[in-house]
Amino acid sequence: MSGKEVFYQGNEACAEGALYAGCRFFAGYPITPSTEVAEFLARRLPRVGGAFIQMEDEIAAMAAVIGASLVGKKSLTATSGPGYSLKMENLGYACIAEVPCVIVNVMRGGPSTGLPTGPSQSDVMQARWGTHGDHPAIALAPASVQEIFTETVRAFNISERLRTPVSLLTDEIIGHMRERIIIPPEGELEIWDRPRPTVPPEQYKPYDISEGIIPPMADFGSGYRYHVTGLNHDETGFPTNKPSLVQPEEERLMAKVTENLDILEKHEYTEKEGARIGVVSFGSSARSSRAAIGLAAEAGIKVDFLRLITLWPFPEDAAVQMADKVDTIIVPEMNLGQMIEEVQRSIAGRAEVVGVNRADGEPITPAQILDRIREVA
């Protein structure tokens, strides 16, 4: 990959990736360990004609992001657990009103204000179920500074194409970690934009799905006038509680995910011939896992590795593929057991599943995972 070589922090790479994807609006409220995303964009956005706003709190920040997206700007907010909780109400609004936006959550210990400067991966289930009601959930979990850049770009692309919010889950370790990365030249990574209407304003219906399940989205202020609401609505955007309209709309929102798995699912499966043990991990715990698998190989123990890059939707087929081959699956995660439940649910008893869990603000070490590998070997 040609491009500009820089020594970046994860949070800086996230901000740079957002700019690369075409993000021109950021609203947020500072919170450790995510603040560098905001600091970086406060400097850079005005230079590219974008806008940065520090709002009075995270709820308002999420509302501002939705407003900016409605006028056609790719929009971002960044936060950590306590702020992610506050954004949930408006995240649900973005789901039902179908407003593209990206929410970065640099995870720290919780619940509540928890461990401000300590890493965690305990918002995994919040990213799936944090806002109420049935809703599509998409969450990406990069494991390196370079991948934070590319996954931020992908988060915007998905969000735009599917008109739905996308969460990027990192953690204090990779958010603050610095590594050499390459910023690709413009044009090297594909950039997707939301579908826009081809009909004139007088014929525009904001939730018209005659052309496909993602309705074209008009920019506010460009002559198209329409109604936006958090209530269930019909194709005009005005509220309805007609069962025959509500049910298909609810199903359509979910179908954005289930019918687009080809662009959503992303993982790495590293297979060893004859392995009887598998590891499923993500984010910074995936780095510990990879190191542990290397140590196990030196000790003559073969271990398969499934690294999740997209957490939601969960790659059920890949988990089942692993479960059909190995006897035991180990799930290291910096929480007291969240993703392990999704692994268990997906594989439906095809293999034993055990966790390696840590919630003390310290990373899971390769030695801890290696111990568990030896136990089950």
Next chain:
Amino acid sequence: MSNRYEVRLSGAGGQGLVLGGVILAEAVSLYEGNNAVQTQSYGPEARGGASKSEVIISTEEIDYPKATQIDLLLCLTQESCDKYVVDLKEDGILIADSRMVKDLPEGNYRIYNLPIIDTAKEKVGKVFVANIVALGAIAHLVDAVSLASVEKAVLKRVPPGTEELNKKALKLGYDLVE
């Protein structure tokens, strides 16, 4: 992980240890062509409290980004020395500030008890360049990085107008190691 080299810079918040780690890792990564990953760990306080910054250097891809078996440990406080020396490898290098660390650990370590803070205060005239003095000593002791690369990285990261001050601090630190 045989060619993995682990450095931990430790002390109190406000001593510039995170910046020190960033500069060392950037020097290795951008100017020496090896891989380096820098991480940090600190409490919620802006000043005071325990602070550490870690740099992993390797010719291979670095998976686990934190230090577990340290090759070089820098301690600018007694507390950090007491706390972290257990992670130092046998035969590992300990650089301890001679003003702050009076009680040196027993054990099979290569110990350099150096006047880092005094050098910054008395010879450069600014105590806040202690991190750069320490980097000079580290550059002398770590094969994976040259003084020239560290200097280049220092000059990229320090505020404009402080270049000469920092260059001097770096050289003085380098010369502290016999």
